[in-house]
Structure formats: structure tokens, C-alpha cells
Amino acid sequence: MEMKAMKPMTKDNAVDIEKELNLSNGNVSKGVNSVKLSQDEVKISAKDVRVKYGEKEALFGINLDMPKGKVTSFIGPSGCGKSTFLRCLNRMNDTIDGCSVTGQIIVDEVDILSKQVDTVLLRAKIGMVFQKPNPFPKSIYDNVAYGPRLHGLATDKNELDEIVEISLEKVGLLKEVKDRLLEPGTGLSGGQQQRLCIARAIAVDPEILLMDEPCSALDPIATAKIEELIDELRGSYTIVIVTHSMQQAARVSQQTAFFHLGNLVEYGETEKIFTSPVDERTKGYITGRFG
Amino acid sequence: MEMKAMKPMTKDNAVDIEKELNLSNGNVSKGVNSVKLSQDEVKISAKDVRVKYGEKEALFGINLDMPKGKVTSFIGPSGCGKSTFLRCLNRMNDTIDGCSVTGQIIVDEVDILSKQVDTVLLRAKIGMVFQKPNPFPKSIYDNVAYGPRLHGLATDKNELDEIVEISLEKVGLLKEVKDRLLEPGTGLSGGQQQRLCIARAIAVDPEILLMDEPCSALDPIATAKIEELIDELRGSYTIVIVTHSMQQAARVSQQTAFFHLGNLVEYGETEKIFTSPVDERTKGYITGRFG
Amino acid sequence: AEARDQIRIVGSSTVYPFATAVAETFGKTTNFKTPIIESTGSGGGFKLFCAGVGEEHADITNASRAVKKSEIERCAENGVKEITEVKVGYDGIVMANSKSGKRMEITRKQIFLALAKDVPNAEGKLVANPYQKWSDIDPSLPDFKIEVLGPPPTSGTRDAFAELALEGGCKQFPDIKALKKSDKKKYKAVCHSVREDGAYIDAGENDNLIIQKLNANPDAFGVFGFSFLDQNSDTVQGSLIDGKEPLFEAIADGSYPVSRPLFFYVKNAHIGSVPGILEYLAEFTNDKAWGDEGYLTDKGLIPMPTEERAKYKAAVQALGAGS
Amino acid sequence: MTELKESMQKAHARLKKRRAAEKRFKMFGVGALAFAFLCVLMLFTSIISNGYTGFKQSYIQLDVVMDETVVDPDGSRDPAKMMFSNYNALVKTALKTKFPDVTNRRDKRKLYGLISSSAGYDLRDMVLDDPSIIGTTQTVWVMASDEVDMLIKGVFDRTQPESTRPITNDEIAWVETLEKENRVEKRFNTNFFTAGDSREPEQAGIQGALVGSALTMLVTLALSFPLGVMAAIYLEEFAPKNKFTYLVEVNINNLAAVPSIVFGLLGLAIFLNLFGMPRSAPVAGGMVLALMTLPTIIIAARAALKSIPPSIMEAAIGVGASKMQAVFHHQLPLALPGILTGTIIGMAQALGETAPLLMIGMVAFIADVPSTPFDPATVLPVQVYLWADSPERAFVEKTSAAIMVLLGFLITMNALAVLLRKKLERRW
């Protein structure tokens, strides 16, 4: 951490940044991309993804390949479009009125943005965990069992029990809640709730897990547990995580993408991004010049 | 920034932290305090401040002297009590049911926690700016004039106009909104709204300005502007700012206090805290081991 | 559809208390179901009654006035060709005030002068009613504001009151009486128009409310049916009109001037198909009910003279024989 | 604070005034609330003080000879025949024996008038129940007539001069004789709850109207609740934001302002004349009231749905629920408490309505207690309206008693809904 960068920002460099931004507000996002993946390493491949909220453009053509079985993290200042992009990956943006998405997102050779894709099945395949833990106001059991029930993943009660147990086990919650599976999920602590939400997402056996700032509402201990969990899940799942904490990105992810004002500025191996960023803006953000 | 610290946290060190916490959950917060101020340098002096929300303790005896005419920043992981402590400083906690505060906070030789103190005047003297910009649903002019009108600071319309103008000028908003003083304040952009809120706080001519994550809802450019403003206001006001961004703390403040789970862990010159923290927890947090 | 086995009666709210009493006795003393009686007002009753023949239309309608020509036409248009009129008795309309005030003695002429819209002045010319106090009309009358609570223009009782009391007084002015021959319309307009400057107060159809309002305001008078006076004789007193007190006997023998006949009308086509109609008519026309000491008199009905009763009873019995 | 800035001194000076204003404002609040409570209290006391006597009824004890020549003149013991015997004659005989010196025809009528006409039917039921009592003398309690009841309850003032009293000296004397012999008793008026409407105040009961109200409310609820909720779901969750939706929205708000009698006109035109539904029946009444209640429920349900945090919806969709499933599995159950609040208000209003029912024939004398929604029936407010319009003095207390029953019904209905709401309420 360079202390010289820590002097208060002056008017001059604020203007500098403004200039940079104007420059990058152009039509296509020409970010630095140091990740070269072979065809079968790629799980998700975004091609020129643009998003508009009504008239307002939020993403200006994002191109990004995310590797299978690894953790990719998105960082960037608030409002830069991290969440927006993440929500494109399982078509959650469909639920927002006036949000239009163009471009292609290829998952397993299928363009998931095409109209033909059944979003319900898609979302079963691509699970999502949100910033604020949002368990249903139902029992812990029903929370986890909800997805499997929806998709008919279990033929009988025993099978369902098993799915619930395995999912809770995976997130390390089983032994904590074993005796109170029928109590409401909202009665758990924040960290437990978030793990419950992850368990709920895992229960439908997805291939990809999207997480939007999953720890920002949690205390350090709960955060540590979730991070540990992400580390364990990696391998069996392809994980994409949005975080506002660079420390967290550094700890959990293998690839990091830096977004800025709707553009993908830089994408690469996490270690590389944090130690030797190429783009000025990335450098400025990482070293705390802004953000 | 040390990359070795960036490995994912394992179960073991999560437990470590837990141990530390248990230790520090004890009765008195025995933080490291490297700040030694002379009597007349001190503007605010907190002595053994403890806060309970109902039965739940949120602050465990905070002792802290904040210098006059400088910026003090509070950092620490979410839920550690930064906001709680800040709100003690102008008795905003009074408005929360079941919140009880004990200890002493001396401002200008008066214990502001005592029952005799009139909160109305106190809050006029100690202004506050919140995380999310919260302009009143009134015109820009009325927003700024609200405080002076309440306290009868202007004897006539001209005087009031003057106060409004000066306050807007101070936050650098005047030239931006000159022509639309009578339009609603809610129509401004986020950064402008936040500056409007600061202008509103300044308009009653306070001596101390408390800011609770004033930039967390803003984009980088707006943030830069606010930080610049804080830098300018310093000197005429004593400023206390809560932030979750260490970079920001480093940029704007002269003193930094690190809170953790209701305790003041370490307090010192900003530069010192960031370069050579004494406490293990501070070090862990700064280097991104958690938080 | 299944045939209806319950008589349906509609019509006047004035006849309603009597018809319901008969219906109840009828239901209890026979094997037929108790008829359903709607209180729709005389006009509303005719509207429903004349809507047609059949299941969904009423069998009988009560009326506090005789059927009008337009209504008979409407009936005929809808196939209700034969209807039978039965007069059931009389209803006295009284003017009353609280017992805490003085009993009023008044003539119909004075009532006309007090309540009509236009009244003849000293020269006999019609002018807007100038009288504000009773004593303005005649010094023998009480010395306070004219204030009469009565039914609204939409009520049959109001029409009857206008016809019997106002017109009765109106006629006594020779000029106006002359009008009757020359300009009948004008005559009616003069005699039936009630003043609208606040002296006469439209008080809705609820007579109990009028009585309670009289109790609250001793200076006010109310216009309502005799049965309400009868039941509330402890708190209100009927004014003497043309020297006659509104007593049961006085109304029955016709000496009390403001009383009107009550009727019901039967749809002949329904007799025989809706069970019980004849029996209901029999119950109504039984002396136990509408006789001098029948239970309807307890309810405030003023019975007809014996011969008149016999006439209607015969008509009703003829209906039964005919089918 | 030792050294106040000059500006702060000014502020200090104003403080007293501001504190006073604060106190005043708070007092206004307390005053407003107190005023509203006072209104509730006043209304309740006036109703209860008028009506509580309606739950009591005077009874008179008579020794009745079950004369065979009257009850069963041909000795056949055939219930069908005994049904129509003149049982009132038995009562009259009993009264005559009790007061032998009454000979005048007029006085006799007065004397017979002490007892309610229902006494004969009571005796009939006794005989039909147990024909063996024929020929014996039975001591029975029979209902006093309404005038005697009023006298016993003190509504009629015995000290007033006879001419200004609805009851004569003779009658008072007879009643006092009976009172001395302990043959007069006030009992809880069970009849009031078990009988239908009647023209005799002492026989009139509320059951017909109560059941009618219950049936009507049932129909109203069964229609307006699902329709309202479904409409709200559509408008809140699925409707595109376009002209049509705006039209529906304005419409719904406007329907709330349509006078209730207009709904009666609508019901008459559509339900009775077009669809041929039965007159005076709770189905038609319930449907009319349902249309009237619909806007309230829709407005409340939309507000309730709106207040569910979107995170719940997101969570459900995130695990692959369709929007429809997310709404029905999560949004709806969570919004239910709020929807119930709207339903409570709407149903309360529907329960108190008279005007629209006038048009569809429910303002009527109906003696029988309905058993299905297709039977003719009235409802509680109509009964109140009809009784309030009756000449008999005894109906005054009946009216208030009926209002009390209506309020009881209302409070029960609300309490059930509130309980249900409590049960459904979940915290998160």
C-alpha cells in the first residue's frame, strides 16, 4: 500500500478522472483482457453485452470469458454495473421493467439471452445469492426444499430429505441447525441466513453460482465462513462473485474483472490485477486513489 | 499491499479471530491509543462510552479524544459500532427506542450526555450528514434555510438569503444550482444532494460536523468532490467521519480510529495506523485479512 | 323452475304495518308460508306489480292511494289485465307537537295559510307566503315560529296531507275556489304547493324520528300517521283540526277531516297458481282482522263502516268463486 | 456550553417558545385522539343504554285449564286438527277466572291484551308435545304483551294522568295485582335470538336477519375476496403499465365513490332482470355488496403486495420459480395480513349497508329464518331500519338491541379476521 497515494484528492486529479471517464464513455468498451482461456475451459462467455435501463445505458458492450470450476470476481466503484452484468448471467434482469439486454452470453454452447431459452430452467442451472440474505419466511427445511420441489428433483420424501441434508452439510450449516429444521429460516443469524441462501441455491444442483456482494451485510466471522465455503465449492461449481472489498476479491477469486462506469476496464488473473494492473484507472482504484 | 495475506481465510484463522474477539468482549475496551492531545487541542472527549440496544451491548466503553479543527475517521468492519458511536456525539441515539448510552462525552467542557443538555441546541452545534443523501422534499433554498429558520438565525429575508448563499458556496454548489434554488432538492444528482445536505448542516453554523459514510452512495466523481470539500472545511470545523473505505480514510483524515465488535482497538495518526498498526486485528483488517 | 309457494307483496309503507300483521297471523294459523312483504312505497309497488304476470312478479301491492290511470295502463301493457281493488280502512293524518308545549287548535284554512307556498293577501291576490309566526296568521295561535316537520314530496302521505288539509283550507277562499272551474291546473298548483322557505321541513320517511325531534323541540309540529300518535300518546299530542281531536272514533266516523283510505290490489291471474292468495285475502277481510275490534285496529288502522267492509269482502269471495 | 456563539444565543432565546409549541402540538394530538375515543364511547353508551333492556322480556304466570272442548272438540286427538284450535280462548278463560269482575266488553279486550298473542301458540305446542295434558290445569309462564312489558320496564310512567298514558289505570291495576302475587317476572329474552321478524314487538326476533346477514356476508366474501385479490395480483404484478391499466386504476378508485344505492340499481338491472336471480335473496344481495366491496379490497391488496420486499421475489426467481409461482408461493402469503385489513374494512361497510338492498327487495317483512342463500331474507341493518320505522314503542329498545347484535357481529367478524391476520403475520 503506497502511502503517497493517500493524500487527499485535489481538484486537478478529480478533473483528470473525469477526462478519462469521458474518454471511456465511448461506444465500445476496450478493456485490457489478459485472460486467454481454451475453448473447454470456458464456462460462460459474454460477447458485447449491452444493457439499458429505459433510455439509460448501464453497460457498454462487455466481453468476458469466465472459466469453469473457478471463482471470478467483479470489482469496481459503486454504480459501475457489476450487479447489472451479474444479473444478465441468469436473466434476472428480465424481471425489471424497461431493462433491455443485447449481445450474447454463451453458456455450454447455448446463448442464454435468446428468447427460446426457458428462464426457469436456466435459473435452476445458474443459481444466485444476493447481497442481503433473503431467506423465505418459512422453515429452514422448506427454504432448502423449495427449489427441488419446484423442479421435481425428488421423487419422494426421503430423497428430498437427503437433498436438504446434503445441501446444508455443504454450506456447513447442518450441524448448527440439525435440531431446528422446522423453525423459521428468518430466525437464524445473518451469516447463517446467508449460508442458508447458498444452500438453497445449491439444492437445485446448479452448475454456476452467482453471488452479488454476499458478505456485505455480514460481520467478519460470518464473512470468513462464507469465504471458506466459496473456496470449498470451487471446483464443483463455477462461481462469479461481486464484491466491493478488494481484500475479499483477492482472497477468494482466481480471476478478477474491474468495471468502471459501465465498462470492463481490465480483466485478468487476480494476482496480476492486484500487483501489476495495466490500466491507469485500475491502478487508481486499487491503490485507493478513488472508490 | 501484501499479496501473501490474500490467501483465503481458513477455518483455523477464523477461529483465531473468534478467540481474539472473546478476549476483547471483556468489560473494558483496552485499545491502543497513540494520540496524546493537549487540553485545548481537544474538541470532543469521550470517556467510557457504553451503548446498549435493549439488552444487546453495542459499545463496550470507548475512550477517545478528537482534536479541534481536524478530521478524525472511524474505520472497522460492518457492525462494529462506528455509526453507533458517531450518533452518540450529537445524541441522535435518543430517537431510537431502547437505546441507552452511559459514560461521558465532553464537548467544550460540557458533558453532552447529561439530561440537562438541550438536544435541540446541541444538534445545532453538532451537525450531522448521513450515509444516504436525505434532502427534504422541499426546494433547494428551503432545504438550506430549514435550520436557520428553526433556530431563528436570520432576522430578515436578506439575512436568510445570505446564509443560504454562503452555505451553498462553501460546498461548491452555488454556481451549479444558482438558477434553480426553488426547484426541489430531490431533483439533484446524488453527489449534489449529499453536498446539499452538508450545506444544510453548515447553514446553522455548527462547530462540529459528523459524517456517517457520506460517500458510500455516490459515484467516484461525486466522492472526489465531497472529499475535496471535507478537506476545505477542515480548520473551521471539527470533522468526524465514518467510512468503510480505508482508502478514503487515508485520503481525508488526520486521525484514524479502528473499531472492532464494539471496541476501540486502535487510535492514532492516520499515517501511523495505516503503515504500522500495533494491534494484530488492525493489521489484519488493514491488510485485508478480514473485513 | 319450481313453482313459487310463497305470496309476495309489495307497496306502501303506510299499509306495511297492517299487511305484515295479517301476513304473520296468516302464516301462523295456516299451513301456508308467511308472505314476504316489501316496503317499497305505493308508486314503487305499482311499478313492480305491473311489471307482468308470472313467478317473478308480485301478487299483491299495497297502496296508500287509489291506483292511477297511468298505472292501470302500464299494467295492461304488461299483461296484467285484471286486478282487484280492496280497500282496507282509513289512516288519519295528524298534526302533533310535544306534550311539553300547548295543544294547538287550528283550522284547515289556517294550516293552508301556514304551509302553502303562495297565499292570498288582504286583497285576495296571491303572494309568497309572508307568515313567519303562527300568531301572524291568527292572534289566537301561539306566538312562535312556524316549524312543521313532515314527509318529503316523494311520499304518499305528503300528497294526502296536501290534498286533504291544504286543499281543504284552500277551497275556503272563494277566489281560489272559483279558480277550480276556470283554471284547474292553477287551482291545484296553488292548493297543493308547500312552502319551501324552511317553515315546512322535509323530514324523511321515518315517523319515529319526527316524534323524537318533536320531543327535542317543543315549538315544532309534526305531520304523520295516526298510529304513531296512538303509540306515543304519552309524549306527543295531536292538534285539533277544525275543532276535531284526532281520535280513533272521530276518524272512523269521518268527522276528523284529514283521513285517507288505504288499499291493496290483487293480481287476479295469480289466484289459483300461487297457493294461499285467497286464504290471505280471507284473513285480511276477516272481522277478526279489520273489524271494529280486530287486531289491525290495535296497530292503528281505522276500520271502515260495516257495509263497506261487507262490500269488499264479497268482492274478495267472488274472486275465489270465479277461479 | 460556556462560550456560546452569538448566533446560538439567538437560538437559545427562541427555545422556550419552540418548546411551548412542541407541547401544544402534542396536546392537539392527544386531544384529537381523545375526541375520537370519546365519540366511540358516547355512541356505545347511547346504544347500550337504550338497548340493554331489549334483551329482557316480561312473563306472566297463568293457571290455564286445558279445556278439551276447546282444544280437541271432536276428541280425535288428531294433531292436524288440534293444530288450528282456538288456544287463545284458553288464555282468555284463564284471565277471566283470574279477574272475574271484568265484565264490560271493552275492558275484557283490554284484559286479554295483557298477554302476547304468542301465548296461544305456546299452549298449542305444549298440547301437541304432550296430548295427555288435555283436561288438566297447567301453570304456565306466558309472554306479556309489549305494552305491559314497557310498563314493567318503566318506560311508561305510571304516575302520569291516565289520558296521557298509552296504558289505562285498569291495566296498571291488573298488572300490579299480578306483581303482588309474584306472577310477573323479567327473563332473558331467548326468543329475541331464536325468532324471525314479527309485527308484535315481544315476539320479534333477530335470528332471521342475523342468519340473513351471515349468508349475505358469506356470498360477499366468497366473491369479493378472490376476485379482489386476483385483480390486485394482476394489476400489481403482471399488468403492463399502459393506458388500459391506468383506466382500470381510475375506475377502481371511482367505484369507491359511487353511492351504494347505485350498486342496488345495478344489481336490479343485471342480477335480477338480466340473470333472473331470485328477489330478496342473499345471493343477489351478496353479489351487489361484493361489487361494492371490491374496490376497497383491491386497493388494500395492491398496497399490501407493494410492501413485500422485492428480495423475496428475487430469491424465488433466483432458484428457478416462474413469476406466477413466486407470486402464489411467497408474495401472496406474505401480503395476506394486509389484504385481510382491507377485507375487514370493506366487509364492515358491507355489513352496515341498507340502501342497495332496497332495490333488490331485501327490505321486507320476512318471518321465516332463511337456510340457504336462495331463500328470501333480510339483513341486520335492514331489520334495524324497519324496526326504527315501526309505531310501537317497544320497537325502540328492539332497535337498539338489534344494533348491539349488529355491532357484536361486526366485532366478531373483525376479531376473527384479526386473529387470522395475527396467525398469518410472519416476521423477517
Next chain:
Amino acid sequence: MQTTIFTFTVLLLALIGFYMGRARAVSSVGGDIRQLHSLPRHYGYYVSLWCGLPTLFLFILWFIFEPQIINSLVLHNVTAINDETSSAMVARILSDIKFIAANGTNVKSATPEMIAAADHYLELKKIGIACLGVAVLAFAIVGLVIGNKNIGEKLKARDQVEKAIRVLLLASSIVAILTTIGIVSSLLFEAIRFFGKVPLSEFLFGLEWSPQIALRKDQVASQGSFGAVPIFAGTMLISFIAMCVAVPVGLLSAIYMSEYATPKVRGLGKPILEILAGIPTVVYGFFAALVVAPTIRNIGEGWGLEVASESALAAGLVMGIMIIPFVSSLSDDVIRAVPQALRDGSYALGGTKSETVLQVILPAALPGIVGGIMLAISRAIGETMIVVMAAGLSANLTANPLQAVTTATVQMVTLLVGDQEFDSPKTLAAFALGLVLFCVTLCLNVIALRVVAKYREKYD
């Protein structure tokens, strides 16, 4: 009767369809339901819908057209009817026939021909029912078969079922529109007839309302007795007085409950206030007429004022009490919904509670409060009983609250339930009043919605 049996049959078939569909779906993937697009029960619903929906349409069509078809067939054989017979006559003969059919031949109008027609009618009815039965059964079974056949691994049963539900939801929201259409159409025709007798301009701008004169045919509107201005002025006066009571009391109560009171007081206070909305209006009417009106009169006379014994003031005051909960409950909700951040902003500047409420919270909550007040006004405009009992029916054009006035709904009720005459403008006037009132409230609502929307844009 038969239709009930048919309904149950169809329901039973639909139930069978449910199980068949489910079973077929499961067996189509060899028991591994994971391979199905939707859950097994969705396939069940799908078949049930196929079985039930077409049949439902059939039922509806039958109910609409059956009577017409049978009627025309029956009348075909009646000689008394030829091309010139008036439609009223036809309807009468028809109703006679039906009456005979229902009640047997001992009815008065029973001529042999009529009896034959009645028999024919009954015959046709029987045939109709039989046809219906066959058709219903056929439709249900065919639907069942088709639905069942469509089921396969790929069928998106859930999507189909959801589509059907969506249509149902849409249909429910259309009920509101239909109601409006029904209301307008049940008012419009009679109102038009009224305006045929009384010119619209006279009705809208006439200053005198006196339906009594019009009872006598000859003088109808010529005397200008159908001017609705006093009626609407009275409506406004009384509503205004009511709002003067309800708004301050309701709003202050709401403020007190949401900002000052303990949760306990609030938890108890709200339902108690809500009772006020549920008390039958007759009770309020008596209260207004017998308690409030005399009191006002006494006080007024003590002051030497001219007070009518039936005053707009009494009715308005009591009506105000009745609608307090509409203002208080709804305002309480919106005031509590104002974000805490705004309160904090004011407190942090040294604002007292009352200053915060008056200067910050109320302006912010205004749109919601306006909504509640609108609902209260609606209720006030629509109220009848209190006005009838306490303010009477005299249509005075006055702004003096101590005089008697009347309102539109009161006039409508009295005109409709009073002694009416066919075609008399007196009766028809009620419909015209209703229609105009409907238009007025519609305009009010549109304006209110616009205002609220504007405020929202500004302040949110």
C-alpha cells in the same frame, strides 16, 4: 337441478383428468420426473383445464342462447302472434306460457292453445337439457382425451397452466370495468329519458330543486324545479363540514399514534378508531338528529343565531366522526412509511418533533394522505342516512351551515323509494343525479390521481 348434476359430472371428469394427466406424464418418462419439463401435477392441471374450460364455455353459451332459441320455437306455434304483434305483447304471451308451464292449467289465462304452447315449452326444455347433457359430456370427454394425448416429455404444461391463470387474473381485473359499464348503462338510459323532459342545461345550472311540483304532469319542468345546483352545493357543503372534522382529528390522531404514542397505545387505538367506520349509519343518523342537532340549536340560540332544527352542521359533524378512521388509519400507514432518514435529517439540524412532523414528514407523506382523504370524501359523498335524518331533504341553495341542505345521494334514495310515477321526471331525476355524480367523482379521481402522480415525481 340437472345443471347441478352436469356441473358435478364435469368436475368429477376434471378430477379424473388430473390424475390421468399426472400419471401419463410420469409414465412418459419412465417414472423419472426430473426429465419432465414441469412438475407432474402441472400435467394434471393441464388435462383438467382441457376437460373443464371448453365445457365452461359451452355452459355459458347455453345459458345465453337456450332461452332465446326455445322462446322462438314456442312462439312459432302460437297463432295469436303474427308479424305485427308488438314486442310487449310477445313478451306477455311468453310470460303467460311460462307461468302456465310452471303452475299448471288452473291458471286464468290458460286457453287450450296456451296450454299446448306450455306443453311444447316444457317439452323443448326437456330436449334442451338432454342436449346440454350430451354436449357437456362429449366436450368434457373429448377435452380429456385431447389433453391427455398432448402430454409428453416436451409439453410445457406449467407454461400452459400459467397462461390460463393469467387470463383468469386479467378477467378479475376486468370485473371493475364491467361494473363501471353496468353502472353507467343502468343509469344512462333513464337519464337520457330525463334529459328528454328536462334540458341538460337547466338541470346543471338551474338554481331551484323542487320535485314536488313536477308530480303534477302539467307543470313539469316549465317552472325550473329541476335545477341540481342546490343539491350539489349541499353535497359539497356537508362534505366540506365533514372533512373539517375528519381531516384535523384524523390527521392529528394519526400523527400522535405514529410519532408520539407508545406501540401499545397505537396497537389499541387503531382498531378502536376503526370501529367508528363499522357502526351502522342509522345509528349515526339518530345520534345526529337527536343529540347533535338540538345541541347546536340550543347553543346557536344562546348566541342569538338563527339555527334550523335540521342543519347541515349537525349532519356534517357526525359524518365527519364517521370518516375519521378513513383519514387516521390510512394516514397512519403513510406517515410511518416516510423514511426514517428524513426524520433524522431534521433532528440532526436541531428540529423538535412537531417541527419535524409539520415541516418535513407531512409534506413528504402528502400524496398518501391525499389518497386517504379522497377515500374519505368518497364515503362522505356517498353517505345517505345521516343526512336524511339530520339535515333533511330541503334543497336550499345556501352556504350557511346552520341551515338545512340536502345531498345528491339523499335525493336519489328518496326519489327512488318514494311514491313514484312511471316516466315522471321525478323518478328519472334520480338516475340523472346518479350519472352526474358519477361523472363528477370520476373527474375528481382523475385529478387526484394526476396530482398525486405529480407529487410523487417531484418528491420521491
